Amino acid sequence: MILSHTLGFPRIGAQRELKFALERHWRGELDAAALEAVGRELRQRHWALQRDAGLDFVTVGDFAYYDHVANHIQLLGCEPARFGFDGSEGELTRYFTLARGVAADIAGSAAGCGCAAAGPAHDGRPALEMTKWFDTNYHYLVPEFLPDTAFSLASSRLFDEVAEARALGHAVKAVVLGPLSFLWLGKEKATFDRLALLERLLPVYGQLLSRLKAAGAEWVQIDEPILGLDLPAAWRAAFEPAYIALAAARARLMLATYFSPLADNLNLACRLPVAALHVDAVRAPDELAALADWLPAHKELSVGIVDGRNIWRTDLDRALARLLPLAERRGGRLWLAPSCSLLHVPVSLAAEAGPRAPLDDELRGWLAFATEKLAEIDILKRVFNDGEDTVAEDLAASRRALAARRASPRVADPAVAARLAALPADADRRRSAFPLRQARQRERLGLPAFPTTTIGSFPQTAEIRAARAAFKRGELDSASYRERMAQEIAHAVRRQESLGLDVLVHGEAERNDMVEYFGEQLAGFAFTASGWVQSYGSRCVKPPLIYGDVSRPQPMTVEWTTYAQGLTARPMKGMLTGPITLLQWSFVRDDQPRADTALQIALAIRDEVADLERAGIAIIQIDEPAIREGLPLRHGDWRAYLAWATRAFRIAASPVADETQIHTHMCYAEFNDILPEIAALDADVITIETSRSDMELLAGFGDFRYPNEIGPGVYDIHSPQVPATAEMERLLEKAAAVIPAQNLWVNPDCGLKTRAWPETEAALRNMVEAAKRLRVRYGG
Ligand SMILES: CN1c2c(nc(N)[nH]c2=O)NC[C@@H]1CNc1ccc(C(=O)N[C@@H](CCC(=O)N[C@@H](CCC(=O)N[C@@H](CCC(=O)O)C(=O)O)C(=O)O)C(=O)O)cc1
Ligand SMILES: N[C@@H](CCS)C(=O)O
Numbered sequence: 001m002i003l004s005h006t007l008g009f010p011r012i013g014a015q016r017e018l019k020f021a022l023e024r025h026w027r028g029e030l031d032a033a034a035l036e037a038v039g040r041e042l043r044q045r046h047w048a049l050q051r052d053a054g055l056d057f058v059t060v061g062d063f064a065y066y067d068h069v070a071n072h073i074q075l076l077g078c079e080p081a082r083f084g085f086d087g088s089e090g091e092l093t094r095y096f097t098l099a100r101g102v103a104a105d106i107a108g109s110a111a112g113c114g115c116a117a118a119g120p121a122h123d124g125r126p127a128l129e130m131t132k133w134f135d136t137n138y139h140y141l142v143p144e145f146l147p148d149t150a151f152s153l154a155s156s157r158l159f160d161e162v163a164e165a166r167a168l169g170h171a172v173k174a175v176v177l178g179p180l181s182f183l184w185l186g187k188e189k190a191t192f193d194r195l196a197l198l199e200r201l202l203p204v205y206g207q208l209l210s211r212l213k214a215a216g217a218e219w220v221q222i223d224e225p226i227l228g229l230d231l232p233a234a235w236r237a238a239f240e241p242a243y244i245a246l247a248a249a250r251a252r253l254m255l256a257t258y259f260s261p262l263a264d265n266l267n268l269a270c271r272l273p274v275a276a277l278h279v280d281a282v283r284a285p286d287e288l289a290a291l292a293d294w295l296p297a298h299k300e301l302s303v304g305i306v307d308g309r310n311i312w313r314t315d316l317d318r319a320l321a322r323l324l325p326l327a328e329r330r331g332g333r334l335w336l337a338p339s340c341s342l343l344h345v346p347v348s349l350a351a352e353a354g355p356r357a358p359l360d361d362e363l364r365g366w367l368a369f370a371t372e373k374l375a376e377i378d379i380l381k382r383v384f385n386d387g388e389d390t391v392a393e394d395l396a397a398s399r400r401a402l403a404a405r406r407a408s409p410r411v412a413d414p415a416v417a418a419r420l421a422a423l424p425a426d427a428d429r430r431r432s433a434f435p436l437r438q439a440r441q442r443e444r445l446g447l448p449a450f451p452t453t454t455i456g457s458f459p460q461t462a463e464i465r466a467a468r469a470a471f472k473r474g475e476l477d478s479a480s481y482r483e484r485m486a487q488e489i490a491h492a493v494r495r496q497e498s499l500g501l502d503v504l505v506h507g508e509a510e511r512n513d514m515v516e517y518f519g520e521q522l523a524g525f526a527f528t529a530s531g532w533v534q535s536y537g538s539r540c541v542k543p544p545l546i547y548g549d550v551s552r553p554q555p556m557t558v559e560w561t562t563y564a565q566g567l568t569a570r571p572m573k574g575m576l577t578g579p580i581t582l583l584q585w586s587f588v589r590d591d592q593p594r595a596d597t598a599l600q601i602a603l604a605i606r607d608e609v610a611d612l613e614r615a616g617i618a619i620i621q622i623d624e625p626a627i628r629e630g631l632p633l634r635h636g637d638w639r640a641y642l643a644w645a646t647r648a649f650r651i652a653a654s655p656v657a658d659e660t661q662i663h664t665h666m667c668y669a670e671f672n673d674i675l676p677e678i679a680a681l682d683a684d685v686i687t688i689e690t691s692r693s694d695m696e697l698l699a700g701f702g703d704f705r706y707p708n709e710i711g712p713g714v715y716d717i718h719s720p721q722v723p724a725t726a727e728m729e730r731l732l733e734k735a736a737a738v739i740p741a742q743n744l745w746v747n748p749d750c751g752l753k754t755r756a757w758p759e760t761e762a763a764l765r766n767m768v769e770a771a772k773r774l775r776v777r778y779g780g
């Protein structure tokens with residue numbers, strides 16, 4: 001018998017119902033009960049979808065009002081003491097405090113902007129840090145651990161949800177993050193080893209599993225994605241005793257791994273005393289044979305056969321070819337599932353039909369979002385359980401779609417192939433070495449020491465978003481929309497001039513998103529109407545789809561950039577998203593290596609760089625915030641990735657003269673483990689997020705003697721708090737202790753699109769003042 005399930009389902013809602021409810025709640029327009037009603041309605045809808053798709057169990061525990069790791073912090077009773085909760089606050093209030101921090105004197109502004117994580121707040125309660133969930137564009141809240149962190153079962157939310165699903169008649173599989181992954185994903189806030197907390201944590205997990213069983217969960221999926229990482233020996237060694245201890249709870253456990261091969265953890269995963277093991281057969285198809293050998297016959301094998309990280313229809317014949325020998329080997333017993341939670345793909349293709357939909361019928365036919373992926377799993381299951389004839393039509397439709405995609409003339413563009421073949425070997429090299437470029441740029445730009453700048457975006461106000469929405473609905477004509485954006489840009493330029501910034505930006509008002517905006521203009525890319533995916537909290541992104549060879553039919557940013565430059569005598573930075581970030585934050589074609597697609601995008605961006613230079617733009621920034629996130633999860637794969645990723649960046653950045661200054665920008669990650677490669681990008685200036693680590697991140701750049709110029713972020717843009725001049729001075733002093741002062745720039749951590757104008761202006765005023773004081777101290 002073949003069974004089916006999903007590791008998780010998107011929680012945000014097909015129409016982003018959760019996002020809008022959350023933001024209304026934060027603005028004080030929706031009370032907690034009404035928010036909970038929206039959550040309940042979404043869970044019920046998603047469980048019904050799972051049941052209707054023929055899954056044998058619905059998954060309970062994948063829902064979260066902000067983030068599932070944050071749910072575990074409450075569930076396991078380890079809310080950090082620094083939040084000072086006194087027991088009078090409700091669970092939901094505490095939850096949003098962990099996620100967003102509190103700034104008592106500016107709470108109105110924080111809530112009004114719908115921003116998610118807040119940074120250091122006036123009353124000393126900064127939000128939990130946010131970081132990337134493995135190699136995805138989803139951000140989780142980082143648990144904080146101290147040597148005396150205690151655990152207890154402190155929330156009934158998960159058990160209530162199990163009861164809710166049971167009351168609706170569903171067979172339930174609950175999902176929790178495993179104890180080792182939970183500890184691994186957290187951070188020590190004092191000098192000690194957080195693995196030491198396992199002993200204290202395990203009894204609470206034991207209680208958790210017993211209660212889930214008592215609540216009627218037939219299975220508990222226990223996620224240990226860290227089994228896909230290169231783990232230190234102590235962490236690997238901790239698995240077996242931990243799971244032996246958990247076995248005492250007598251819950252039926254499915255250990256779930258995903259995102260990368262198990263490799264040297266395969267044997268360990270097979271040995272653990274659990275009833276079932278889930279593996280990612282999309283990222284690690286080659287391990288299936290070994291699993292069939294090693295997993296004891298009495299255990300269930302759940303095969304993640306449908307890609308949970310991408311949106312292409314599954315090749316069902318290839319999937320069946322993989323599954324058949326496995327099923328045979330395991331006596332006809334298998335579970336089928338997506339490779340990972342479906343959190344990372346949009347809810348349904350249903351919203352992509354209709355005359356105004358940007359996706360045409362042909363492209364839509366090649367795709368499967370979360371709902372359609374469940375249907376694919378059901379087809380595969382029925383082939384085994386009921387015979388191929390029962391799904392002959394579905395299989396034929398799937399084959400037709402795949403054949404159409406393979407044969408489509410829209411995929412291959414011979415001109416792109418020809419250009420790549422003719423690419424000179426030195427296309428990734430600037431004309432001169434950095435010292436000469438630096439001298440020429442200094443002469444051309446005439447900037448003061450500690451030049452001030454921002455990262456690109458200024459507040460994406462409700463008015464800007466509303467104008468764009470009206471334009472897209474056809475209610476605002478193109479000329480009026482462009483006029484509105486021109487006004488916004490002019491406004492941003494005026495404000496920067498009056499603040500005294502040295503290098504200006506146009507503010508990105510015209511961009512819906514730093515990736516989608518380019519995706520809408522590049523050939524080989526398509527975009528959706530409602531293909532939203534949660535990025536953090538209530539914030540979502542709509543990743544474009546790369547379906548074919550990429551090229552740039554026409555300039556994408558030159559008009560707005562030259563317009564902005566025409567408004568000021570100061571240098572206006574051109575603002576582009578780099579090839580790796582465009583790749584990483586899109587759904588990428590699966591019919592050629594990612595490296596090839598990256599190279600094609602690099603050529604398109606190179607053309608834009610050349611056009612900006614030709615239009616007289618002296619400084620061009622190529623954002624690469626996702627370059628670190630794109631690193632493979634296994635170290636052994638790093639070298640190959642870094643080689644093509646850095647080459648793609650350099651190809652994009654290298655067509656310009658020495659006098660043209662190339663900036664890059666990175667955030668959301670620690671870069672110290674890839675510093676040589678960051679240096680090899682050879683950007684003239686790099687701006688990076690450093691303020692949240694109190695410039696600690698910069699130490700690596702100092703130790704490494706990073707050769708080019710650096711703008712370490714001096715304030716956290718996630719917070720509406722206005723940073724004090726003295727604090728930014730202190731950070732700059734700290735930076736000057738490790739980086740030569742003449743190479744330092746002054747800027748925020750990242751773009752300001754999620755902020756409001758009043759706090760933005762106040763923060764930048766203080767930042768400019770801090771730079772002036774540094775100039776006095778260091779000369780220049
Ligand atoms: C830098 N970050 C980014 C990541 N990934 C990206 N693809 N882009 C990024 O910028 N990953 C790492 C970080 C994550 N950070 C963020 C920060 C902010 C957001 C965010 O604000 N997202 C918006 C959606 C952005 C967008 O595409 N907006 C569109 C559509 C706006 C919209 O919702 N319109 C409404 C109607 C509005 C009205 O009538 O007033 C509608 O269509 O229904 C646009 O501007 O046109 C969000 O709201 O979640 C994301 C990641
Ligand atoms: N230029 C972009 C970079 C974000 S990582 C911005 O300022 O929003």
Ligand SMILES: [Zn+2]
Pocket residue numbers: 455625665666667668749750751
């Ligand atoms: Zn950034």
